[in-house]
Amino acid sequence: MPQNTELEKKLEKKAEKEDRQKKNLTVFGQETEFDGELEFTDNLVITGKFSGKINATGNLEIDKTALCNVESIKVNSLVISGKVKGNIEAKERVEMCSGSSVAGDVVTGRIRIADNVDFEGSVKMIQDPPEVDLFSVASDEFKQALLIKSDLPH
Numbered sequence: 001m002p003q004n005t006e007l008e009k010k011l012e013k014k015a016e017k018e019d020r021q022k023k024n025l026t027v028f029g030q031e032t033e034f035d036g037e038l039e040f041t042d043n044l045v046i047t048g049k050f051s052g053k054i055n056a057t058g059n060l061e062i063d064k065t066a067l068c069n070v071e072s073i074k075v076n077s078l079v080i081s082g083k084v085k086g087n088i089e090a091k092e093r094v095e096m097c098s099g100s101s102v103a104g105d106v107v108t109g110r111i112r113i114a115d116n117v118d119f120e121g122s123v124k125m126i127q128d129p130p131e132v133d134l135f136s137v138a139s140d141e142f143k144q145a146l147l148i149k150s151d152l153p154h
Helices: 002-022 139-149
Strands: 025-028 033-038 043-046 049-055 059-062 067-080 083-096 101-103 106-108 111-113 118-120 123-125
Parallel strands (some): 025 043, 033 049, 059 067, 083 101, 083 106, 083 111, 101 118
């Protein structure tokens, strides 16, 4: 049974990666200054200056040359190499690369903070609930459902 689960996970990750690659990529250049509210469903890279609010279902990358002063950022995943001031919520993951600066609270499913990151704020981890109804299954089945959802070897 665990082998099928691992195979399913690998196939799911491959499909997600292919979906990301199929999405359009938009880049705000280094000379771009944007002030307002952004919404997008694909991939966005900010290399310039942004002020305001981001509420998107896509993936965001903040380049090492970028300065973002936000009310909030809500995206699927976020990679930060530049400077961000404001609260962040990423459904899938947040990655803070070496040399980045983040001042704000982070809510995410996964987080990676590299060495040499200036981070001031709190982190709250979110988890998707298991797809099993807690009250309709035996405890052993529920435990197995939790193990399947986790990244821990089982």
